[in-house]
Amino acid sequence: MSGVSAVLRKELTIYFATPIFYLMGFFFLLVEGFLFFFIYFSYFQTARFQVAQNPQMASMLDPFQVVFRSFFEDLGFILLLLTPMLTMRLLAEEKRAGTAELLFTYPLPDWAVILGKFLAALVVFATFLVFTVCYPLIFAFLTKMDWGQVAAGYVGVLLLGGACLALGLFASSLTPNQIIAAMSTFALLLVFWLIGAQQDVGTAWGGTLASLSLREHLPNLAKGVIDTKDLLFYLCFAYFFLFLTKRQLESRRWRA
Amino acid sequence: MIAVQELTKYYGLTPAISRLTFEVKKGEIVGFLGPNGAGKTTTLKILAGFLPPTSGKAHINGHDCVTESLAVRRSLGYLPETAPLYTELTVSQFLLFAARAKGVECKDEQAEVGRVAQACGLEEVRGMLISSLSKGYRQRVGLAQALLNSPPLLILDEPTIGLDPAQIVEIRQLIKELSGDHTVVLSSHILPEVSQLCQRVIIINKGQIVASDTPENLSRQLGQGSRLKLEVQGPVPEIIAALRGLPAVKEVVSLGEAHFLVESETDLELRPEIARLVVARGWDLLGLQSQEFTLEEVFLNLVTEEEA
Numbered sequence: 001m002s003g004v005s006a007v008l009r010k011e012l013t014i015y016f017a018t019p020i021f022y023l024m025g026f027f028f029l030l031v032e033g034f035l036f037f038f039i040y041f042s043y044f045q046t047a048r049f050q051v052a053q054n055p056q057m058a059s060m061l062d063p064f065q066v067v068f069r070s071f072f073e074d075l076g077f078i079l080l081l082l083t084p085m086l087t088m089r090l091l092a093e094e095k096r097a098g099t100a101e102l103l104f105t106y107p108l109p110d111w112a113v114i115l116g117k118f119l120a121a122l123v124v125f126a127t128f129l130v131f132t133v134c135y136p137l138i139f140a141f142l143t144k145m146d147w148g149q150v151a152a153g154y155v156g157v158l159l160l161g162g163a164c165l166a167l168g169l170f171a172s173s174l175t176p177n178q179i180i181a182a183m184s185t186f187a188l189l190l191v192f193w194l195i196g197a198q199q200d201v202g203t204a205w206g207g208t209l210a211s212l213s214l215r216e217h218l219p220n221l222a223k224g225v226i227d228t229k230d231l232l233f234y235l236c237f238a239y240f241f242l243f244l245t246k247r248q249l250e251s252r253r254w255r256a
Numbered sequence: 257m258i259a260v261q262e263l264t265k266y267y268g269l270t271p272a273i274s275r276l277t278f279e280v281k282k283g284e285i286v287g288f289l290g291p292n293g294a295g296k297t298t299t300l301k302i303l304a305g306f307l308p309p310t311s312g313k314a315h316i317n318g319h320d321c322v323t324e325s326l327a328v329r330r331s332l333g334y335l336p337e338t339a340p341l342y343t344e345l346t347v348s349q350f351l352l353f354a355a356r357a358k359g360v361e362c363k364d365e366q367a368e369v370g371r372v373a374q375a376c377g378l379e380e381v382r383g384m385l386i387s388s389l390s391k392g393y394r395q396r397v398g399l400a401q402a403l404l405n406s407p408p409l410l411i412l413d414e415p416t417i418g419l420d421p422a423q424i425v426e427i428r429q430l431i432k433e434l435s436g437d438h439t440v441v442l443s444s445h446i447l448p449e450v451s452q453l454c455q456r457v458i459i460i461n462k463g464q465i466v467a468s469d470t471p472e473n474l475s476r477q478l479g480q481g482s483r484l485k486l487e488v489q490g491p492v493p494e495i496i497a498a499l500r501g502l503p504a505v506k507e508v509v510s511l512g513e514a515h516f517l518v519e520s521e522t523d524l525e526l527r528p529e530i531a532r533l534v535v536a537r538g539w540d541l542l543g544l545q546s547q548e549f550t551l552e553e554v555f556l557n558l559v560t561e562e563e564a
Contacts (some may be wrong), residue, residue, distance in 0.1 A: 006356030013353075016343045099339030102401070103305045107330040153514060242452040251310050 003108040007116025008123075012088070015124050024085055028078065028128050033075055035041050036135050040067040042082075067224070071135065072153040072222035076160050076215065083161070086124060087168025088182035090117045095176035114169065114242055121165045125160060139185045149224030156221025159234035160214060163187070164189055166241035172250045257282045257409060257439045258303065258418060263312035265298050273463040274299040275312070280456075283409075285435045286444035287454035289555060293464040295504060296443040297337050300413050302440065316409060330359070335416055339398030344388035347378055347397055349385060354401040354475040368404060370444060376400040377423075391418035399427065403434075410434065412442040428453055446553040459555060483547040484526060486516040490539030498533060500528070514542065 015021045044067050103113060136150045168185040175181050196213030209218050210255040214237070219231040265272045273356055275297035280286050288296045297466050301307040301316055303309045305325040314321040314513040316328045342350050353370040360368050373379055376396040379388060386397060415431065431453055434440060444450050450457055451471040459474075460465040466476060488495055494509055499508045499518055504526065507519040520526050527544055534541045 002356060002359065002362075006353055008344070009356070010349075010353040012340070013349055055362065097343070098336065098338065099342055101301070101304075101306050101336040101340060102334075102354075103357075104330055104334075105306050105332070105361060106332045106354070107326055108357050109326060206288050253325065 001112075003112035004116045004119070005101055005114040007108065007113055008120050011117055011120030012123060014089075015120060019149055020085065020089075021124060024082065025131070029080060031078060032132055032135070037073065040071060043067070044059070048192070058150045067139065067246050068136070068150065068153055069219070069222045071088060072157055073218055074124050074224075075132070075157050076218045077166055077193075079161055080186070080193055081186075082128075083121075083125075083164040083168045083189065084171075084185040087165055087177040089172070090121065090169055091172040091249075092176055092178045096178070103209070104249075104252070110246055114245050114249070116152040118162075118166060118169055118242060121169070122162055123163045125165065129157065129161075143249060145223070152224045152226050153222050155226065156218055159221075159231065159238075160218055163214060163234045163237040163241075164246075165190070166238040168250065170241040170245045257284075258441065259313075259315045260299075260305060261313045263302065263314055264310050264497055265302060265307065266310045270339040271463050273460075276460075276463075276465055276469060278458060279466060280439060280441060282439055283458060284434055285431070285440045285442070285454045286456045286458060287450035288441070288458050289445065289447065289450050290443075295458045296460060297413055297455075298463075299460070300334075300411050300441065300443060301336075304332060304336075304411050306334075306336075308496065309541065316389050318371050320368040331407055332409045332411060333402035333404065335398045335402040335410075335412045335415055339395050340418075341386045341394055341397055343385070346383055346385055349383045350397065351400060351404065355404050372400040372403045372422075375403060377426065390421050392420060395419055395492070396423070396479070399430075406438075409436060410438050410440045410442075414444055415442055416444070416446065422562070424449075483520070484518040485543070485547050486518055486530065486543055486547045487514055487543035488516065488534055488539050489514050489532075491539070494537075495534075495539065499530070502529060502533065512534075517547075519563070523551065533549060 013182075018141050072087045079105075091100075094103055112244060139145060167188055168181075171185040171188065172181040174184070192212065192214045194213070196210035211233070217233050220227050227243075258278075260276055260278050264274050264275040276295075276299060288299065290296050298307065298319055302309050303316065303321060305321050305328050306445050308322050317331055319327040319331075342353075345353070347562050351373065355365045356362075373382055376399050378393070378396055378400055381393055386394065389397065395415070399412070401416060403411065408468065409494075412431070414542060416427050419427060428449065431440060431442070435455075441454070442450075455470060457467075457469065457471050488498075495516065496510060496531060498509050499505055499516065502522045505518060507517075508523045509517040509519075511517055518526065518530070527546065531541060531544060
């Protein structure tokens with residue numbers, strides 16, 4: 001366990017010492033702020049205006065359903081663009097700079113290296129998410145909030161983030177080139193995002209493919225429904241790619 | 257400490273090392289010597305558990321370097337070639353990470369980092385980013401991380417490369433001090449370094465061991481015969497012809513300005529005979545000196561013999 005914390009602390013120091021973290025944090029929050037204020041907020045204002053004219057609609061106006069559902073779902077899409085930037089460096093740069101030779105000759109088990117790096121990326125991601133808590137807080141001044149629903153939404157986004165980061169870590173383990181790692185992460189995430197679109201065409205495989213899609217499992221959580229099916233999907237997805245990463249690192253030892 | 261048997265490594269179809277067999281005892285300082293591309297780095301990488309061998313076995317402390325990699329890695333400090341480091345971190349941050357990764361106890365890590373930083377002369381740069389350090393300092397940081405947690409075995413790939421002469425002396429002194437408690441395996445292509453530091457030299461060329469002995473023995477055995485440096489004033493062609501006429505003289509080379517190099521086939525003392533000859537011919541004998549073969553020449557001999 002001390003090995004995990006050693007790698008985790010090193011990775012976090014590097015994240016916080018390099019401009020990429022601050023740049024990405026800045027743009028992530030800029031986009032979130034833009035979406036929130038200019039799209040959801042104005043939509044909410046319009047809806048409220050209509051409600052004022054039509055009192056019987058008032059009971060139907062739930063700020064969570066109106067604003068936060070799309071807030072969390074859009075957050076998922078932004079993740080798609082964000083995770084490749086966060087994970088591309090993790091293993092690819094170690095190989096390129098030759099520091100892999102240090103890292104893998106320290107008495108650290110492979111799983112400790114992988115878990116440390118994965119958790120570091122997840123912590124950075126969670127840090128970005130913590131900043132977005134200001135939006136529900138602002139909303140809480142305007143209307144009554146259901147904090148349970150907000151929490152479910154954040155759990156969903158965090159799980160989705162974990163799944164995307166695990167996939168990114170795997171892509172980073174395949175190449176010493178950060179650009180290739182980022183591009184393949186993005187391509188793979190896009191595949192897993194769009195794979196559910198088959199459902200609309202209505203082929204026999206549509207339903208099966210849709211349940212493999214990263215997108216299909218977010219709306220429930222964004223609505224505030226915590227379903228074990230969705231939780232398990234994200235956890236298994238993350239575990240699967242961490243497992244592949246471990247196998248990929250191990251192959252270094254038998255690929256003589 | 258180290259037992260290597262029939263170690264072979266192929267990169268694609270090219271053999272990097274083939275059927276290396278050697279042993280290193282506890283407390284020894286062993287130097288790997290060889291030209292570029294001889295397989296020194298490959299051998300050290302396999303010993304450190306970073307590369308798997310194509311065939312053959314390497315054991316450290318009785319643990320197999322491939323199947324018991326973790327146990328092997330616990331007992332070793334490794335300085336890779338060109339000392340790769342995390343350039344985004346400061347020296348202290350990096351050494352702290354390395355200490356934690358090597359399993360130094362939480363309460364001892366600061367003291368341990370302080371100890372190696374002092375041993376490697378890093379105290380004044382501890383707060384600096386590694387990316388802003390010079391090559392010499394980076395090399396010392398690399399050495400410092402290898403020393404963390406005092407591993408019983410140190411594998412150092414070209415430890416003094418990129419250092420200035422004063423630092424080289426310091427680092428060599430440091431490595432010498434480590435012998436006894438630590439076993440040290442280092443590679444180098446600087447010959448005086450190996451002959452000063454190491455109790456045993458393994459000369460390796462084209463992936464094969466061509467010689468393995470103490471530096472003194474190597475100079476003696478492999479520089480067969482003896483050599484004389486001669487300074488005589490007189491007609492050069494005649495002097496050469498006369499010297500060649502002596503029994504046991506193999507080769508006479510004129511070095512210009514009345515200097516000659518005489519090589520003999522045996523260890524027989526030639527000096528009295530040459531002196532008599534020169535005086536008898538009426539030339540002026542200005543100097544006569546016997547010369548040892550340096551490790552450098554032994555090395556060149558071995559490496560070029562292989563090619564012939």
